[in-house]
Amino acid sequence: MMRIGVKNLFLHKLRTALTMLGVIFGVGAVIAMLSIGEGARRQAVEQIRLLGTNNIRIHHVELGGEAAAAADYRYSPGLTAGDEKMLRAKLPTLCALSAIRFLDVSVQRAGHEPAGVVVVGVNDEYDDLTNSRTRRGRFISWLDARYARRVCVLGAEIARDLFGVQDALDRRVRIGEEEFLVVGVMERKSVATGGVLEMRNINRDVYIPVAAALKRFTDPDFPDRVDEIAVQVSDAASVVPSSRVIDRILEKSHRGVHDYEIVIPDELLAQSQRTQRIFNIVMGSIAALSLLVGGIGIMNIMLASVTERTREIGIRRAIGASERDILGQFLNETLLIALAGGLIGIVLGAGMAFAIHLFASWETVVSPVAVLVSFGISASVGVIFGLYPARQAAQKDPIEALRYE
Amino acid sequence: MLIDLQALRRVYHMGGSEVVALDELDLQIPAGEFVTIMGPSGSGKSTLMHLLGCLDRPTAGRYVLDGVEVQALQDLELSRLRNQKVGFVFQSFNLIAQLSVSENVQLPLVYAGVRPPERRRRAQELLDAVGLCQRQAHRPNELSGGERQRVAIARALANRPKLLLADEPTGNLDSKTGLGIMKLFEELHQDGTTLVLVTHDPGVAEWSDRVVRMLDGRVESDTSVRLREAGASSGEWREVG
Ligand SMILES: Nc1ncnc2c1ncn2[C@@H]1O[C@H](COP(=O)(O)OP(=O)(O)O)[C@@H](O)[C@H]1O
Numbered sequence: 001m002m003r004i005g006v007k008n009l010f011l012h013k014l015r016t017a018l019t020m021l022g023v024i025f026g027v028g029a030v031i032a033m034l035s036i037g038e039g040a041r042r043q044a045v046e047q048i049r050l051l052g053t054n055n056i057r058i059h060h061v062e063l064g065g066e067a068a069a070a071a072d073y074r075y076s077p078g079l080t081a082g083d084e085k086m087l088r089a090k091l092p093t094l095c096a097l098s099a100i101r102f103l104d105v106s107v108q109r110a111g112h113e114p115a116g117v118v119v120v121g122v123n124d125e126y127d128d129l130t131n132s133r134t135r136r137g138r139f140i141s142w143l144d145a146r147y148a149r150r151v152c153v154l155g156a157e158i159a160r161d162l163f164g165v166q167d168a169l170d171r172r173v174r175i176g177e178e179e180f181l182v183v184g185v186m187e188r189k190s191v192a193t194g195g196v197l198e199m200r201n202i203n204r205d206v207y208i209p210v211a212a213a214l215k216r217f218t219d220p221d222f223p224d225r226v227d228e229i230a231v232q233v234s235d236a237a238s239v240v241p242s243s244r245v246i247d248r249i250l251e252k253s254h255r256g257v258h259d260y261e262i263v264i265p266d267e268l269l270a271q272s273q274r275t276q277r278i279f280n281i282v283m284g285s286i287a288a289l290s291l292l293v294g295g296i297g298i299m300n301i302m303l304a305s306v307t308e309r310t311r312e313i314g315i316r317r318a319i320g321a322s323e324r325d326i327l328g329q330f331l332n333e334t335l336l337i338a339l340a341g342g343l344i345g346i347v348l349g350a351g352m353a354f355a356i357h358l359f360a361s362w363e364t365v366v367s368p369v370a371v372l373v374s375f376g377i378s379a380s381v382g383v384i385f386g387l388y389p390a391r392q393a394a395q396k397d398p399i400e401a402l403r404y405e
Numbered sequence: 406m407l408i409d410l411q412a413l414r415r416v417y418h419m420g421g422s423e424v425v426a427l428d429e430l431d432l433q434i435p436a437g438e439f440v441t442i443m444g445p446s447g448s449g450k451s452t453l454m455h456l457l458g459c460l461d462r463p464t465a466g467r468y469v470l471d472g473v474e475v476q477a478l479q480d481l482e483l484s485r486l487r488n489q490k491v492g493f494v495f496q497s498f499n500l501i502a503q504l505s506v507s508e509n510v511q512l513p514l515v516y517a518g519v520r521p522p523e524r525r526r527r528a529q530e531l532l533d534a535v536g537l538c539q540r541q542a543h544r545p546n547e548l549s550g551g552e553r554q555r556v557a558i559a560r561a562l563a564n565r566p567k568l569l570l571a572d573e574p575t576g577n578l579d580s581k582t583g584l585g586i587m588k589l590f591e592e593l594h595q596d597g598t599t600l601v602l603v604t605h606d607p608g609v610a611e612w613s614d615r616v617v618r619m620l621d622g623r624v625e626s627d628t629s630v631r632l633r634e635a636g637a638s639s640g641e642w643r644e645v646g
């Protein structure tokens with residue numbers, strides 16, 4: 001009996017579809033927005049977990065032109081292993097500290113040379129810094145670092161590429177022109193791609209002592225140069241103050257030359273979430289506008305429907321429908337349109353989220369909460385914009401409605 | 406008395422002017438009676454029917470239906486009363502085109518809160534009673550005028566109302582079909598339903614116990630008749646049948 005409204009909706013398929021459009025896009029935008037937000041949040045959490053919490057990273061900055069000349073003039077050699085030693089000496093309270101040097105050399109075993117390998121010179125605290133562990137054997141030790149031993153720890157994928165199912169421990173690999181002993185294999189880590197922090201696939205890292213990297217693969221122009229120094233402090237509150245202290249120390253030792261850059265990953269992520277907020281405001285505005293337009297569209301259609309069905313309203317009233325019954329009937333119909341639009345919108349939004357994931361390679365997650373919120377929004381649109389037409393229907397004079405042609 | 410009207414007034418306001426459709430009307434109808442209301446166009450017959458059917462409220466006066474003071478009721482109670490105690494039959498049938506015959510008949514039961522299986526069963530019974538058991542799944546526009554009016558009557562009877570109101574029920578029908586409808590009303594009357602029927606047709610009036618003539622919102626004359634029992638066979642309905 002109450003299905004007349006539904007029948008009418010199917011009768012006027014195009015009209016109904018057009019009516020739903022606003023709600024569809026509105027809810028779609030809501031879902032896309034929430035899923036991008038949720039994806040970014042999870043990715044941020046994941047990246048922080050991967051990088052290690054409470055990190056400060058000091059990057060070497062290659063200077064050019066006049067700045068390079070000034071650096072030469074003031075004898076600033078850029079970021080060096082010496083900086084690491086100095087920081088360690090001046091700031092004994094730091095949790096962990098490691099110079100990092102990336103090498104562009106091949107890694108091979110028995111003539112087999114896997115692609116995409118990054119050889120990284122680190123010291124013994126690097127594993128704690130990055131929350132990583134070995135699956136087999138041990139990480140680079142203090143002695144390895146001290147004596148620049150030719151030992152290495154393989155990333156999970158590289159170990160598999162070089163040794164397959166065999167145990168890599170105590171075997172030798174050739175790094176550049178030198179033989180290195182495998183002392184450990186890292187646990188596999190899930191790698192979040194994309195996002196604010198450019199992440200390499202650390203499962204393809206090969207770690208050697210940074211001293212060995214400097215000694216065996218010396219850059220003749222900058223023999224002591226490292227690419228990065230990673231610092232870990234004890235708690236989140238001391239990240240920023242520590243970074244200031246480090247900056248002051250380096251500023252002095254580099255004689256005012258800014259050939260280094262201090263990066264706080266946590267800050268970067270927070271910043272990216274602020275960027276996210278702008279995006280949310282834009283998407284939220286689109287959603288609100290679509291929902292408003294959609295709601296007005298629904299109201300319009302329902303007003304037309306109420307007029308069209310004046311006689312039906314009169315008949316229903318004559319056989320015992322109360323004003324409340326009529327109100328409920330039309331409100332239900334509006335709710336139905338809005339919820340149907342919402343459902344399509346959710347599917348569309350999920351599709352949009354997936355497309356964004358594919359093409360922009362942003363992490364997106366359609367959470368159950370987002371779906372619930374969307375249904376709630378659709379229902380609200382239905383009720384808010386359905387109330388006026390439904391009241392118009394309910395307040396029609398039954399006798400005049402019966403006379404309506 | 407099933408119906409007791411005392412000094413009933415209904416005034417319409419049209420712009421600045423007032424139209425007195427019912428003017429201090431007094432009328433009593435006992436349960437089980439078959440009353441015909443006649444009168445020239447504009448004399449207030451339809452207005453009276455709407456008031457009797459609880460679709461409208463009087464401007465002044467008193468209306469007691471089956472012991473309930475109707476003029477004091479709010480919409481919800483009025484609707485319930487309409488649903489339970491009154492059945493309406495209109496000149497223009499007033500079936501809902503989008504619903505099937507059976508669904509139309511079930512509609513008063515929907516508002517009475519009857520469950521679907523019971524509703525369908527009752528609709529079947531009612532349609533059987535008006536001779537339309539084969540037409541349940543049809544749409545109203547697939548039926549003839551007489552059949553539509555039978556559906557409307559079945560619908561009016563759905564909640565077994567005490568009062569059946571019919572405003573010119575044969576007005577849109579040819580005389581032969583009209584006769585069939587009148588026979589149906591007569592049967593309902595025999596079963597004890599109180600019937601109030603508006604007509605312009607003296608032949609239709611002959612079926613009733615009592616004829617109330619209205620003029621300018623008042624009762625002009627009120628006569629008890631039982632023409633058929635008196636043996637007078639002058640009504641044109643009779644000749645057709
Ligand atoms: N909704 C209305 N607004 C104004 N006047 C009305 C309305 N309905 C009926 N009337 C007037 O009330 C009087 C009685 O009308 P009605 O009850 O329809 O008479 P009948 O059914 O006997 O032809 C008429 O003068 C009519 O014009």
Ligand SMILES: [Mg+2]
Nearest residue numbers: 447450451452
């Ligand atoms: Mg009339």
